[in-house]
Amino acid sequence: MMEALNIKATSDTPEIILDAISGTFEISQRCFPEDAVGFFSSSIEWIKNYAKSPNSSTHFNFKLEYFNTSSSKQIFKILLLLEELSKKNEVIISWHYNKEDSDMLSSGERYSKLLQFKFDMVEI
Template sequence: MENLIVPPVPDAPYFPTIMFDAGTGICEISGESYMEETYLFYRAPLDWLDSYFATGKKLVFNFKLIYFNTSTSRVVLGILDKLKEHKDKGGNVDVNWYYRKDDPDMLDEVEDFMDETGCNINLIPM
């Protein structure tokens, strides 16, 4: 299975950096996310997760987003739903959310994500 990598684009900071490593099972989304066609951008990462789950290997998902718009927040919910569903079926999944201590609003929102999806997220200050 191939890795999924979307490198940072300095002229387009509205796209996050994506590093999904099929070898280690470590998946990371970092940076900012406020592109215009949100679902179009995230369709490939969502599909990648489905393929990876079929391998039965452990997955660690690290969110390192420092800003995302409300449209992206719906997709984040979709990712968390997918991770939770896989875990409920016996999959080995850890979800970490790295947050900045100077952003209490982000922390509130991640807590709400946990309530909305029932997915346990480890909150890690960065």
């Protein structure tokens, strides 16, 4: 089993938990790092490795409050990897959004449409 990746949140970067043993895959809080490519590289690397021997089912939770446009591209990369994984194993993507935050809802719908992959949209 792979070692879990656990990144603590800061005022401009999210908390990321990628843990195959407990089956927790989650990214939460705010995300507007100065260097989005650098910030997400470890997570993207982790998911690439995980996809080589994944759990039978992967439930990924996106619980973001805000993200900037440079992060949106990196989030798309993560979603692409998950979509790829879904071709051989079960993948559930839950996209959480505040019911008043129509921009966060639209972002989830946009990704879902782009990937032609149905998300579980969770209103909070």
